[in-house]
Amino acid sequence: MPSDLRPTAAFELDSPAQPTYRLKGITRLTVDIPSAYNPERRAEKHPAPRWRTPEFMLYYLVFVIAVPLMVWIPYRLSTPSHPNYPFYESSLSPGWLFGRQVDNSDRQYRSFRNGILPLTLLASAFLGLKYLYTLAARKIRPSSDGTNLYLVPFLVAFSTVMLLALHGSSALKVFAILSGNYALAKACGGSKAGPVLTWVFNALVLFGNERYSGYRYAGLHPSLAAMDEWEGIYPRWHVSFNITMLRLVSFSMDYYWACNRAGLPDTGGPLPEKLRSRVNHNLDMYSYMNYIAYVIYPLLYIAGPIMTFNDFVWQLRRPVPLSWQAVLRYLIRFVVCIMTLEFILHFMYVVAIKDRKAWLGYSAAELCMVGFWNLIVVWLKLLVPWRFFRLWALADGMDPPENMVRCMANNYSALGFWRAWHRSYNLWIIRYIYVPLGGTRNRLLTSVLIFTFVALWHDLSFKLLAWGWLVSLFIVPEVAARYFFPSSQFGDKPWYRHVCAVGAVLNILMMMTANLVGFVIGTDGIKYMIRQVVDSWQGIQFLLVACACLFVGVQVMFEYREEEARQGIYRRC
Numbered sequence: 001m002p003s004d005l006r007p008t009a010a011f012e013l014d015s016p017a018q019p020t021y022r023l024k025g026i027t028r029l030t031v032d033i034p035s036a037y038n039p040e041r042r043a044e045k046h047p048a049p050r051w052r053t054p055e056f057m058l059y060y061l062v063f064v065i066a067v068p069l070m071v072w073i074p075y076r077l078s079t080p081s082h083p084n085y086p087f088y089e090s091s092l093s094p095g096w097l098f099g100r101q102v103d104n105s106d107r108q109y110r111s112f113r114n115g116i117l118p119l120t121l122l123a124s125a126f127l128g129l130k131y132l133y134t135l136a137a138r139k140i141r142p143s144s145d146g147t148n149l150y151l152v153p154f155l156v157a158f159s160t161v162m163l164l165a166l167h168g169s170s171a172l173k174v175f176a177i178l179s180g181n182y183a184l185a186k187a188c189g190g191s192k193a194g195p196v197l198t199w200v201f202n203a204l205v206l207f208g209n210e211r212y213s214g215y216r217y218a219g220l221h222p223s224l225a226a227m228d229e230w231e232g233i234y235p236r237w238h239v240s241f242n243i244t245m246l247r248l249v250s251f252s253m254d255y256y257w258a259c260n261r262a263g264l265p266d267t268g269g270p271l272p273e274k275l276r277s278r279v280n281h282n283l284d285m286y287s288y289m290n291y292i293a294y295v296i297y298p299l300l301y302i303a304g305p306i307m308t309f310n311d312f313v314w315q316l317r318r319p320v321p322l323s324w325q326a327v328l329r330y331l332i333r334f335v336v337c338i339m340t341l342e343f344i345l346h347f348m349y350v351v352a353i354k355d356r357k358a359w360l361g362y363s364a365a366e367l368c369m370v371g372f373w374n375l376i377v378v379w380l381k382l383l384v385p386w387r388f389f390r391l392w393a394l395a396d397g398m399d400p401p402e403n404m405v406r407c408m409a410n411n412y413s414a415l416g417f418w419r420a421w422h423r424s425y426n427l428w429i430i431r432y433i434y435v436p437l438g439g440t441r442n443r444l445l446t447s448v449l450i451f452t453f454v455a456l457w458h459d460l461s462f463k464l465l466a467w468g469w470l471v472s473l474f475i476v477p478e479v480a481a482r483y484f485f486p487s488s489q490f491g492d493k494p495w496y497r498h499v500c501a502v503g504a505v506l507n508i509l510m511m512m513t514a515n516l517v518g519f520v521i522g523t524d525g526i527k528y529m530i531r532q533v534v535d536s537w538q539g540i541q542f543l544l545v546a547c548a549c550l551f552v553g554v555q556v557m558f559e560y561r562e563e564e565a566r567q568g569i570y571r572r573c
Contacts, residue, residue, distance in 0.1 A: 168232030
């Protein structure tokens with residue numbers, strides 16, 4: 001399920017000698033100027049397509065055999081006739097497809113799946129009220145006002161009501177933290193102490209939220225205990241506050257750079273995605289109303305995607321043109337994604353098997369397929385909510401980043417994988433952590449610090465910390481290989497593509513290991529899986545066959561990237 005990035009007629013070539021490009025209403029639903037589409041790349045020489053060569057005919061044969069087996073194994077493990085079925089049957093729920101049970105045991109996705117109807121009603125109410133507000137605002141707005149800044153009071157009002165409904169009296173705690181961060185940013189202004197105090201404040205807030213489980217009013221004073229009874233629909237506000245924390249840091253850092261005039265100049269014209277974050281506003285745009293509208297923007301408050309403050313306000317000042325056809329296409333893609341996940345949950349009970357550890361007696365192939373399909377479920381259970389909220393934002397006329405720009409099974413590079421996985425978070429990290437820490441000048445040290453932060457940001461647990469350190473470690477071989485065997489020097493050698501494929505196979509195995517540790521089975525589970533694979537000749541045989549299949553898959557991925565380049569599409573992932 002690759003992202004819907006296609007080259008469009010977005011540029012005009014002014015001069016063959018000195019090419020410059022004029023924007024024609026390009027948005028994230030198409031591509032972005034700096035990285036996604038470059039007409040000069042069409043002139044680059046690329047190898048002739050290999051799709052019809054004898055080599056790829058052999059690869060197609062492997063696909064025809066391997067892919068059905070990868071589907072058949074977890075399906076067979078999920079049939080009631082399998083001996084291990086009784087061990088996890090209680091984790092299943094009544095389904096709605098073909099009389100099958102559904103594996104709705106993942107708590108994170110279950111909360112979204114069970115709440116999709118209320119969320120849809122909330123989205124409809126928001127869009128309907130916004131339409132009525134816009135009709136009323138037209139009567140008092142100047143006809144020359146082409147901005148959407150008039151929506152800020154509506155966004156603040158709707159967000160406040162939504163926050164009270166979601167968190168009850170805890171909404172006051174959220175507003176207290178938001179106001180404290182705003183006051184700190186304004187007090188520091190362009191002072192060098194501003195970024196340090198911002199990070200310390202928000203780190204302490206996250207730690208305090210975790211340590212005291214969102215706090216209790218009764219802990220402040222016994223007379224306030226009655227306020228704890230008004231919990232709202234979603235009382236555990238502190239669990240999802242880590243997403244809000246990213247917006248707090250974004251506002252404070254963008255304001256700090258604006259005070260120091262550290263951004264790019266505003267040309268006065270339409271701004272593409274990357275420039276909207278880097279071009280600062282006038283200081284009066286960093287107001288409390290704009291800040292609240294941004295931080296608790298209802299469409300992205302619960303789960304993201306993450307936008308920077310600068311980007312959000314630029315899209316209010318200079319609305320991005322979004323056609324209803326583009327939004328409809330995105331809706332169709334969302335439906336396809338959610339139906340794909342529903343089919344998996346109805347026919348492969350891999351999450352329940354993993355949770356109940358009902359894998360005793362499994363062969364190495366069966367055990368690895370349970371792990372692989374759990375990773376697919378993790379990818380899809382994040383993709384579906386993110387696309388739901390992004391779809392809602394697109395319907396509102398706001399264009400946040402796409403979080404998943406490649407299918408999980410279409411990655412061979414550790415660096416590319418993390419650019420494509422939770423992309424809006426990746427862009428946030430680059431802007432607010434990676435570049436300030438030195439970027440490529442200190443790549444390895446910066447990577448360790450970043451993944452340590454990412455792990456602790458997700459959860460204060462050893463499992464996630466081990467994941468962060470493993471990811472940092474597994475990036476080292478790829479960085480070293482790129483340094484010692486650059487494509488600019490060896491890319492034309494006939495052996496280079498195959499050596500890269502071998503390295504990519506190792507990359508994939510390491511990435512799967514790290515993510516199984518962090519998000520699926522933890523350190524104990526991965527030890528058991530590795531022991532089952534390498535402690536028998538049967539397991540070693542399977543590992544060799546699996547590596548051969550991965551080698552074939554990587555060759556197809558390489559050719560897919562070449563095809564993108566031939567079509568003028570360029571993604572750094």
